[in-house]
Amino acid sequence: MNLIYSQSPHMTTSESAASMPHLGPHIKPNLEQDLEPVLQVSGVTKEFPGVKALNNVSLELYAGKVTALIGENGAGKSTLVKVLTGIYQPDSGEITLGGDTKVFNTAHAAALEGITAIHQETVLFDELSVAENIFLGNAPKGRFGLIDKSSMKAKAVALLKRVNADIHPDTPLKELGIASKHLVAVARALSVESQVVIMDEPTAALSLKEIEELYTLVEQLKQEGKAILFISHKFDEVFSIADFYTVYRDGEMVGSGAISNTNQDELVQLMVGRPVEQVFPNRLSIIGDEVLRVEDYSHPTEFADISFRLNQGEVLGFYGLVGAGRTELMQALFGITKPSAGYLHIEQQQVAIRSPEQAIAKGIVYVPEDRGNQGTIKDTPIFHNVSLPSLAKTLKHKLLNPAAELALTREYTERMELRAAALDQHVNKLSGGNQQKVVISKWLATKPKVIILDEPTKGIDIGSKAAVHHFTAELAAKGMAVILVSSEIPEIIGMADRAIVMRDGRIRAEFSKQEMTPEALVQAAAGIGSAA
Amino acid sequence: MDNTGDGITGSASGKEAGSTLARIPDHLAPWWKRALLNWESMLLLVAATIFMINSFASPYFLDPWNLSDATFNFTEKAMIAFAMALLIISGEIDLSVASIIALVSTAMGFAAQLGVGIPGLVFVAMCVGLLCGAFNGFLVTIMGLPSIVVTIGTMSLFRGISYIVLGDQAYTEYPADLSYFGQGYVWWVISFELVLFLVTALIFGILLHKTRFGRTVTMIGNNPTGALYSGIRVKRVKFILFLLTGVMSAVAAICLTSRLGSTRPSIAFGWELEIVTIVVLGGVNILGGSGTIPGVVIAAFVLGMVTFGFGLLNVPGIMMSIFVGLLLILVIALPRIWARLASG
Numbered sequence: 060m061n062l063i064y065s066q067s068p069h070m071t072t073s074e075s076a077a078s079m080p081h082l083g084p085h086i087k088p089n090l091e092q093d094l095e096p097v098l099q100v101s102g103v104t105k106e107f108p109g110v111k112a113l114n115n116v117s118l119e120l121y122a123g124k125v126t127a128l129i130g131e132n133g134a135g136k137s138t139l140v141k142v143l144t145g146i147y148q149p150d151s152g153e154i155t156l157g158g159d160t161k162v163f164n165t166a167h168a169a170a171l172e173g174i175t176a177i178h179q180e181t182v183l184f185d186e187l188s189v190a191e192n193i194f195l196g197n198a199p200k201g202r203f204g205l206i207d208k209s210s211m212k213a214k215a216v217a218l219l220k221r222v223n224a225d226i227h228p229d230t231p232l233k234e235l236g237i238a239s240k241h242l243v244a245v246a247r248a249l250s251v252e253s254q255v256v257i258m259d260e261p262t263a264a265l266s267l268k269e270i271e272e273l274y275t276l277v278e279q280l281k282q283e284g285k286a287i288l289f290i291s292h293k294f295d296e297v298f299s300i301a302d303f304y305t306v307y308r309d310g311e312m313v314g315s316g317a318i319s320n321t322n323q324d325e326l327v328q329l330m331v332g333r334p335v336e337q338v339f340p341n342r343l344s345i346i347g348d349e350v351l352r353v354e355d356y357s358h359p360t361e362f363a364d365i366s367f368r369l370n371q372g373e374v375l376g377f378y379g380l381v382g383a384g385r386t387e388l389m390q391a392l393f394g395i396t397k398p399s400a401g402y403l404h405i406e407q408q409q410v411a412i413r414s415p416e417q418a419i420a421k422g423i424v425y426v427p428e429d430r431g432n433q434g435t436i437k438d439t440p441i442f443h444n445v446s447l448p449s450l451a452k453t454l455k456h457k458l459l460n461p462a463a464e465l466a467l468t469r470e471y472t473e474r475m476e477l478r479a480a481a482l483d484q485h486v487n488k489l490s491g492g493n494q495q496k497v498v499i500s501k502w503l504a505t506k507p508k509v510i511i512l513d514e515p516t517k518g519i520d521i522g523s524k525a526a527v528h529h530f531t532a533e534l535a536a537k538g539m540a541v542i543l544v545s546s547e548i549p550e551i552i553g554m555a556d557r558a559i560v561m562r563d564g565r566i567r568a569e570f571s572k573q574e575m576t577p578e579a580l581v582q583a584a585a586g587i588g589s590a591a
Numbered sequence: 592m593d594n595t596g597d598g599i600t601g602s603a604s605g606k607e608a609g610s611t612l613a614r615i616p617d618h619l620a621p622w623w624k625r626a627l628l629n630w631e632s633m634l635l636l637v638a639a640t641i642f643m644i645n646s647f648a649s650p651y652f653l654d655p656w657n658l659s660d661a662t663f664n665f666t667e668k669a670m671i672a673f674a675m676a677l678l679i680i681s682g683e684i685d686l687s688v689a690s691i692i693a694l695v696s697t698a699m700g701f702a703a704q705l706g707v708g709i710p711g712l713v714f715v716a717m718c719v720g721l722l723c724g725a726f727n728g729f730l731v732t733i734m735g736l737p738s739i740v741v742t743i744g745t746m747s748l749f750r751g752i753s754y755i756v757l758g759d760q761a762y763t764e765y766p767a768d769l770s771y772f773g774q775g776y777v778w779w780v781i782s783f784e785l786v787l788f789l790v791t792a793l794i795f796g797i798l799l800h801k802t803r804f805g806r807t808v809t810m811i812g813n814n815p816t817g818a819l820y821s822g823i824r825v826k827r828v829k830f831i832l833f834l835l836t837g838v839m840s841a842v843a844a845i846c847l848t849s850r851l852g853s854t855r856p857s858i859a860f861g862w863e864l865e866i867v868t869i870v871v872l873g874g875v876n877i878l879g880g881s882g883t884i885p886g887v888v889i890a891a892f893v894l895g896m897v898t899f900g901f902g903l904l905n906v907p908g909i910m911m912s913i914f915v916g917l918l919l920i921l922v923i924a925l926p927r928i929w930a931r932l933a934s935g
Contacts, residue, residue: 395820419822427820436810436817438880442617447810447821450803458801465617472615481619501821 094121095158097286098143098174098255103152105138112138115152116312118305120255120286125277127301127318128290131330131548131581135310136290140259143288144176145169156254167196175248176257183232183240183247190215190228193247218246222276238269245276249283256280257288262296274300294323294587306330323587324578331548331577339553340532346556347371349407350540351423351509353392356401361387362564365401369509369540374531376555377544379584384564385544386428389511393425394418405508419448422508426498426515428544430491434498437487441479442468444486444497449504471500476526492523499530510534511542516550528554548577560584630874634889641893645900652903659780663850665869665895666788667843668862669887672869673795674839676887678832679870680799682812682879683731683738685833688840689862690749691723695844697753700762700854709766716841723749724837728830746863753856762854773850784846788891791839796884808832812879868915869894872922 096119105113113135120126130136141147143154145163154161156172163169183192191198193215194206201207215228224242232240241261248256258277262270277300280287291297297304298318305315306329314329351369356362362384369375377385391398394412403410405421412418418425427433435444446453446464453463468482475496479489486497495515502510512531516524531554535541545551551558552575560568560583568583618625626632645652652658671688678685698719699712707715723745730741775783799805811818811825819825848854873890875882894915901911 393820414822414824415820416822416824425820432814432816433820434817436814436821439810439813443806443810444821447806447818447823450806454803458797459803459806469615469617477615479615481616483618 096120097122097157099155101153103142103149105142105147105149111310114310116307120288122284122286123281124302125281125287125289125300126303126305127297128288128305128307129297129326129330130307134307136307140176140257143169143174143257170251173252173254175251175253176259177241177244177261178259183244185233187232188228189226189230189232189243192232192243193218193250197251218249221249222246238272241273253285255286259290294326294585327578327581331581340529342532344556345372347538350405352404354402356391356398358387358391358396359399365566367559369542371538371540372535373556374535374541374543374554376551376558377542377561378551378558378580379561383561385561386513389425389513389544392511393423419505424502424505424507425511426502426513428514428517430494430498435486435494438485440483441486441497442482445471445501445504448501467504471504472496475500475530495523495527509540513544514546548580551580562586631883631886631889634874634886634893638889638893641896645896648900649903652900655780659782661895661899662782662785664898665891666784667846668866669788669869669891670791671839671843672866672887672891673791673884674836675866676870676873676875676882676884677799677808678836679875679877680812680879680882681808681829681832682815683829684742685727685836686742686863687727687745687749688836688866689859690746691720691837691840692844692847692859693753693856694723694749695719695841696848696854696858697756699848703762703765709769712769713845716845717838720837720841721834724834728833731833732826732830750856757856763852765852769849770852773846792884792888799884809880868919872919
C-alpha cells in the first residue's frame with residue numbers, strides 16, 4: 060500500500076515548477092509498516108450543479124494520529140466533512156471504516172458509526188443543558204424508555220472530567236464561552252465512543268490560552284486512540300499538532316504525507332499552485348484621482364486601524380481568510396455597522412456614513428456576499444429589486460411609474476447580460492449568477508463612485524463568473540473605483556491593481572500588481588514568513 | 592466625475608452579447624391575465640356569490656336602507672384594517688388597536704366632561720392615537736422587541752388605563768353634533784362613515800400601490816435585511832406604520848364613540864381579531880411581503896354582508912363566529928391546496 064505520497068498533477072507551468080521543492084514520494088518505512096487506516100476515503104466525487112466540489116479525492120485517518128486537511132477556501136474541505144458526517148452523499152467513491160465499506164445516508168447514521176465533527180460554529184443547542192447536549196439523541200434510557208436523568212448527569216460528569224472541563228452538567232449551554240462549548244462537543248464525541256473526530260477549524264474563534272487547552276485535549280484524544288481529522292488554515296497549528304497532512308485544491312487531492320517530511324513552503328505551494336485555467340480580462344488600468352480615503356477606521360470588536368486609499372479606475376483587492384474582518388469592514392463602509400473611530404473622505408471631503416442610505420447617497424454601494432438574504436429581495440419581481448434604491452428617479456408626479464422602472468431595469472440588466480424570462484419574474488427563479496447580475500444592476504442604476512464587491516463570484520457558475528469579471532474590468536475602465544473582496548487568489552491576482560491582506564481585523568500587507576504572488580498573499584493572510 | 596455610471600455599454604463583451612441576447616420581455620403574463628388571475632378577483636367572486644345568496648334568502652336584503660345599515664358592520668373596523676394591512680405586509684402586527692379605541696374614546700369622554708368642543712375632541716383623539724402608536728413603534732423598532740408580544744402587552748395596558756379611569760361607569764355626555772361622525776348621512780343612504788371608509792381606502796390604496804413608501808413597505812416585508820442593504824430606512828418605515836395604525840384607530844374611535852354616544856371601557860372589545868381577519872381574508876400574507884388594499888376592501892364587504900345576512904336570517908352569533916373561522920381557514924388553505932394539485 061502506498062501509504063504516504065505526494066502528487067502534483069498540475070505542477071507543470073514553468074513558474075510554479077521553478078520554485079517548487081522536490082515533490083517525489085516521501086515514504087517513511089517505519090510508519091508504513093505499523094499503520095492501518097481507521098477511516099479511508101477513496102475516489103470520492105461530489106458534484107453540485109455547475110461545480111465539482113470533490114473530484115476523486117482520497118483521505119486516510121489513523122488511530123491515535125492527527126491528520127491535517129489543508130486547502131484554500133473552496134478547495135472542498137467542508138464538502139468532505141459533510142460527506143463524512145452523512146450530510147451529503149457522494150456521487151461515487153467509497154468510505155471504509157475499520158475495513159468495512161460504509162454508506163452514511165443520514166447524519167445520524169454517521170454518528171452511530173462513531174464519526175463526530177466539531178465545527179467552527181459548534182452545532183450544539185443553546186437552550187439545553189450541558190448534559191443534554193452531550194447525550195442528545197443518545198441519552199441513557201430508564202424505565203418506559205424515558206431519559207434516565209440521574210445516570211445521564213453522572214455520565215456527563217465523568218466525561219467532562221475526562222476533558223478537564225470544570226463545567227456543571229446542568230449549566231445551560233448558552234452561558235458557556237466558545238472554548239467551553241468546544242469541550243462539551245468533545246465530551247459528546249467521547250460519549251458516543253467515536254473512532255473518528257473531525258475538528259473543522261476549531262481554533263478560529265479561540266483565544267491563545269483556549270487554543271493551548273484545545274491542544275492538550277487533542278493530545279488526550281490521540282492517547283485514547285481516536286483518529287483525528289484537523290482542518291485548519293493556520294500553519295503553525297498544523298505543524299505543532301498534526302502527524303500527517305493532506306492537501307486539497309479545487310476539489311482534488313494534490314498531496315499528502317507526514318508532517319515531519321514537509322515544510323511550510325511546500326504546503327503553501329501545494330495549496331495555491333494551480334494551472335492558470337481561468338482567463339481574466341486583459342485590463343489596461345488608468346488610475347485617476349483619489350475617490351475614497353479611509354483613515355484609522357476601527358470597530359469595537361471586528362477590525363482596527365484600517366487606513367487605505369482608493370482611486371478612480373482602480374480595482375483594489377482585499378484578501379484574507381474567513382474571519383479576517385474584511386466583510387465587517389465593508390459593512391461599516393456601507394453604513395450597516397457604525398465604526399468606533401476613524402474618518403472617511405470621499406473625493407477629498409470628509410463624510411460620516413451611518414446608514415446604507417447615506418452610503419448610497421455618497422456614492423458607495425455594496426454587493427454583499429450573502430446574495431440570497433442581503434443582496435436581493437427574492438420573492439419580488441426583478442424590476443422592483445433593481446429600481447428600489449433609485450425609485451426617486453423614476454417617480455412621476457411623486458407616484459410610482461412602473462414604465463420608467465422597467466426602462467431603468469432594462470437599461471442596466473441588458474448591460475449585465477441578464478438572462479430571465481421577463482423583467483417581472485421573481486428573483487428567486489433565477490440562477491445564482493443571474494441573481495448576482497440583478498444585484499449589480501441595482502447598484503449601477505444609482506451611478507455609484509465606489510462599488511464594493513464582496514466575494515462576487517462565490518458559488519456561481521463559470522460563465523457568470525467570467526461575466527462578472529469582465530464587467531468589473533469595464534467598470535474600472537469607465538472610472539469607477541472597485542473594491543474586490545475575494546478569498547480566491549486567482550481572482551485577486553487576475554483582477555486587482557493592488558491587494559490588501561487582512562488578518563485578525565487588521566491590514567497586514569499591501570501588494571502592488573508586480574508584488575502579488577499566491578505565496579505572498581497566503582503567507583500574509585496566515586501570518587507566516589516574512590510578511591508576519 | 593460624471594463618467595461613472597453612464598455609457599458603460601459598447602465594450603467588447605457588451606457588443607458580442609447585445610446582438611445575440613434576446614430582448615427580455617417586461618412581463619411574464621399579459622395584463623388581462625395578471626388582472627384576472629389574482630386574489631382580488633377570486634374574492635370578488637365570493638362577494639358576488641354571498642350577495643346573491645343573501646338576496647334570495649331574505650326579501651329585506653336588497654332594501655337600500657338595510658344595505659346602508661349593513662355597512663356600519665365593517666366601516667370602522669375596515670379603516671383600521673387598511674393601516675393594519677400595511678403593518679402586516681411590512682412583517683409586523685398591532686394587536687392593541689381595539690384597546691387604542693378604548694383609550695381614545697375614554698380620553699374623548701374625559702375631555703367632553705371638561706366642556707371641550709368637537710374640534711378639541713377630535714384633536715385629543717388624534718393625539719392619544721398617535722401616542723399609542725408611537726409607544727408601540729418605539730418598543731418594536733427602537734427597543735427591537737417582537738411586535739406580537741409588545742402589542743399583546745399594550746393591548747392590556749391601554750384598555751387597563753381605560754378601566755382604571757372609568758371602572759363600571761360610562762361617559763355619556765357628548766356634544767350633540769358629534770353624532771354626525773357615526774350617524775350622519777352625506778346624501779340619501781350614503782353615510783358619513785361609508786364615505787370616510789371609501790376615502791381612506793383610496794388614500795391607503797394610493798399609499799401602498801402608488802408611492803415609494805408603499806413599495807418599501809412591501810419590500811421590507813419580503814426581506815428586511817435585503818431592504819436595509821438596499822438603502823431603505825427599515826426602522827423608520829415601521830415606526831411610521833405604527834403611527835398610522837394608531838391614527839386610524841383614533842379615527843375609528845371617533846366614529847364609534849359618535850355612533851354609540853357613550854364610552855365604556857369594554858368598547859370595541861375583541862375587534863383586533865376581526866380586523867386581522869379582514870386583512871388576512873383580503874389576501875394579505877400574514878407573514879408579510881404581499882397584499883393589496885382592494886383585497887382588504889372586498890374582504891370587508893364580504894364579512895359585512897355575511898354578518899348582515901346571518902342577522903336577517905336570525906342565525907345565532909356563535910354560528911357567525913364558526914362561519915368566519917371556517918372561511919378564514921379555507922381562504923388560507925385554498926391557495927396551498929391549489930398549488931399542491933397543480934404541481935401534481
